[in-house]
Amino acid sequence: MSSEPREAGAPATLRQAAIEALRAADLDEKVERTNLACRLWFGRRLGLHAPHDPALPDRPGRPAEPVLVSPRTVKRRSVHTETGRIALIHALAHIELNAIDLALDIVARFASERVPRSFFDGWMTVALEEAKHFRLLSRRLESLGSHYGALPAHDGLWQAVEATAHDLGARLAVVPLILEARGLDVTPSLLEKLLEVGDADTAAILEIIYRDEKKHVAIGAKWFRFLCAREGRNPAQRFQELVRASFRGDVKAPFNDRARAEAGLTPTFYRSLSPLSS
Known part of the structure; x- marks a missing residue:
């Protein structure tokens, strides 16, 4: 760790x-604190953990809006109208905000x-990168008047x-390798x-997200395989056990097998978990 003095x-x-x-409920602050954590960590100016660290919150900080509802009540979003595209971008921004907190949570x-x-x-x-995605999508919403x-x-x-929360292997199986x-x-x-429909601006943001997501899945696959090797387990079999125990939902086809394989997630991991697999 660097010997440079820390700011008060x-x-x-x-x-x-x-x-x-x-914990930050203000989302600009959340992004800035995430960026600060990265700068300090990669600058080797932080230790890893200490007894006096604050307690991990049960839930991440959030502003009063958006109102959170059941997934079943969220309407389908069409790209063919501006209203539909705004709803789609909003949904993607919400996913990316959660992804920031999921990454912070796995570290903490x-x-x-x-x-x-x-x-x-x-x-x-x-x-x-999730903070970058959230900021890009938020700015795109603002450019559309939302x-x-x-x-x-x-x-x-x-x-x-x-x-x-109880198991790093389960977290890796469900968050990067499923979600x-x-x-x-x-x-x-x-x-x-x-x-x-001519929305090249939003498409350009999704190109960035897609490229980065492939890297994120690869990071998850790397460390999932690391844990399995350390424990002497078959990675695909262990993945299936953990998903069945910890994931509440279907592993849905169709699959982008090529992109998944490029990220280290081969069909032997997930095909047998899909209701459509034969």
Whole structure:
């Protein structure tokens, strides 16, 4: 760690910095604290964790809006009208906001796990890129006369934290290798639709997100395989066990097998979990 003096009030550990960003209810502050945590960590100016670190919150900080509703009540979003595209971008921004907090949570919750320092390098990179995605989508909403928080959003993503809080392997199986991998499946067709209706600006943002998501799934697959190798387990079999135990939902086809494989997630992991597999 660097011997440079810390600024007054600056976090002393990565766990503290991640928790402070996780707790922030003001979303500009959340993004800034995430960026600060990354700068300090990659500048080797933080320890990993300490006994005096603040407590991990049960839920991340959030503003009063958007109103959170059941996923079943969120309307389908069409790209063929501006109103529909605003609703779509809002939904994507909500996903990316949750993704910031999911990355911060894995760093803070598992800071004492017996893993190499590069594990935390990977997840802080994810947090930094999710913050970039959220800011890009928020600015796109503003350019269309709306803003994040203007529409209801669902609370389904944070359930993954609660279901996998007990086990790093389960967290890796469910968050990057189920939830993020789903983005690899659906984003290419969504990009095509946006380009068909002439929304090149939103499509350009999704291109960035798609490229980064592939990296995030690869980080998840790398560390999931690391844990399995350390425990002497078959990665695909262990993945299926953990998903059946910790994921509340279907592993939905169709799959972008090529993008998934490029990220280290081969069909032997997920095909047998899909209701459509034969």
